[in-house]
Amino acid sequence: VATADPGPGDGERAFIARLRDRLPVPPDGQHWIGDDAAVLADGLLLKTDVLVEGRHFDLAWSSPADVGFKALAVNLSDIAAMGGSPVAAVVALVVDPDRPGEADGVMAGAATAAAELRCPIVGGDTSNGPALVVAVAVLGRAPAGGPVLRSGARPGDLVVVTGEVGAAAAALRALQGGQREPSGLERLRRPVPRLAEGEAAAAAGATAMIDASDGLAADLRRLCDASGCAAVLDGGSIPRPPEVELDVALFGGDDYELVFTLPPQRWPQVGSWAHVPATVIGRVEPGPPVVRLGGPNGATPLEHGGFEHRIPGPG
Amino acid sequence: VATADPGPGDGERAFIARLRDRLPVPPDGQHWIGDDAAVLADGLLLKTDVLVEGRHFDLAWSSPADVGFKALAVNLSDIAAMGGSPVAAVVALVVDPDRPGEADGVMAGAATAAAELRCPIVGGDTSNGPALVVAVAVLGRAPAGGPVLRSGARPGDLVVVTGEVGAAAAALRALQGGQREPSGLERLRRPVPRLAEGEAAAAAGATAMIDASDGLAADLRRLCDASGCAAVLDGGSIPRPPEVELDVALFGGDDYELVFTLPPQRWPQVGSWAHVPATVIGRVEPGPPVVRLGGPNGATPLEHGGFEHRIPGPG
DSSP states (O other): OOOSSOOOOHHHHHHHHHHHHHSOOOOTTOBOBTBSSEEOGGGEEEEEEEEEBTTTBOTTTSOHHHHHHHHHHHHHHHHHTTTOEEEEEEEEEEEOTTOTTHHHHHHHHHHHHHHHTTOOEEEEEEEEOSSOEEEEEEEEEOOTTOOOOSSOOOTTOEEEEESOOSHHHHHHHHHHTTOSSOTTHHHHHSOOOOHHHHHHHHHHTOSEEEEOSSOHHHHHHHHHHHHTOEEEEEGGGSOOOTTSOHHHHHHOOOOOOEEEEEOGGGHHHHHTOSSSOEEEEEEEESSSSOEEEEOTTSOSOBOOTTHHHHSOOOO | OOOSSOOOOHHHHHHHHHHHHHSOOOOTTOBOBTBSSEEOGGGEEEEEEEEEBTTTBOTTTSOHHHHHHHHHHHHHHHHHTTTOEEEEEEEEEEEOTTOTTHHHHHHHHHHHHHHHTTOOEEEEEEEEOSSOEEEEEEEEEOOTTOOOOSSOOOTTOEEEEESOOSHHHHHHHHHHTTOSSOTTHHHHHSOOOOHHHHHHHHHHTOSEEEEOSSOHHHHHHHHHHHHTOEEEEEGGGSOOOTTSOHHHHHHOOOOOOEEEEEOGGGHHHHHTOSSSOEEEEEEEESSSSOEEEEOTTSOSOBOOTTHHHHSOOOO
């Protein structure tokens, strides 16, 4: 499945691993590289994500304002995936000097996201360069009970996803096939970070959480890697728009839904959300980190078209 | 004077002004766009600066590691200019896929800066793109007495600069003239943010401060604009290497020295620094924001080769 953001490739994951090796070990209670956002002292969260023209977006179907909105949104999705809330953002912008008007468009979209998502833009820098590049950094605050890391899933936990997955990837595929305004295009253009849902999941007792930016299967695999356990999914229960195939829902990226785990006895607290629906899609099991597709009861793991080996490891 | 970073042009200043108009007014005690770094609640400081190949650096005379070092250093210079101290940094990196090795070089240099300047890199993102782009964001903490803004200078204050100015711009000019390893090249490649000096200036009672990244005259002019006063400089007292002309010391950028103002009775406290020297170079006067070059006693403003009109306003 082609996605706008193919996610970290082998080279990039290896690079991040080398970077981590080069850095000092964080003090107790802090978590630097390796989770959705860095956890600092005093419950502060810090994160940067960069969007590059031609790799993360295509101006043929996203306006500069869409790109600005998305640049803030995808960073805030990582704050959401810690159960955190936004504090402030800064925006570094590189604009092609032959298309100077794009700067205003990007900042208009970013300002809209800042207002809607309650994360003020407090600073920025801008320069000329050969392509449109938007690098946002966000500061957030962890919930009172502490951030929800990727590493806390335990066998017996439920696997839960917010909203629906696959719409953005399906829209991208349709665009690439020549459709003009496919269903799901707005999700691709302006994803909505699940901030309220992330906070609610943390309050409900989520044991681990990640955002499904690179695809449900790939990101759940990362959660399994960090937690040292397996996950078995019930394919039939994975929430997706009717027109979206299961493969796209599993492997398509750019959804920015949250995937989290929590003990079954905590599930009723999640069910009382007034936000987007949350759906139980599987269960955590003991064993080496892998994501399997099971039957409706999740008890009979089935191989699924190379599902396991198609999920990249964390490098 | 050509500089590696020509500083914000008219278009960029206008853009920043439009951006500021679009954003909400910060709560009392917070300062967002318009100072060296944003001041948030709880004394937190946040800043981003982006370096773009061909605009801010040239790989003909800076290695990727130099660029990584500088990307962190220039951001920390803005924390220093608030009197603050570093907390953490994140690095967003765009690398030309035809030169993948540059990523490791940049991160090696950034990691060196992180260790030397005591600002851990806690996260990052990397992507491919058509040029090397390094966008760093840093989180800092204001001093106990509050951040030193650009706006606090008052008539009668001394104007003080740390270290020497002009070396980086002189080196760039020499490189562009064909010299291989000119004096001052290391300042251009790896500027040293004046973190200890900024903290000491704040503790001594500095009323306003800025870093001289775009050149002493231009940045002092910004301080005057924010403070609503004039500055008269004694050209003979401006500290510069012997081979650097006064014009280059005044108008050359990329120095990353600090320029600050403080009441004369506070000067003895600054004089006891054990850091790089601080030099009194002039005095704050009442009147519209302008920088004038005076005689040795600062009392007789002299026009100097279009000095006034060559200093860009803040847009």
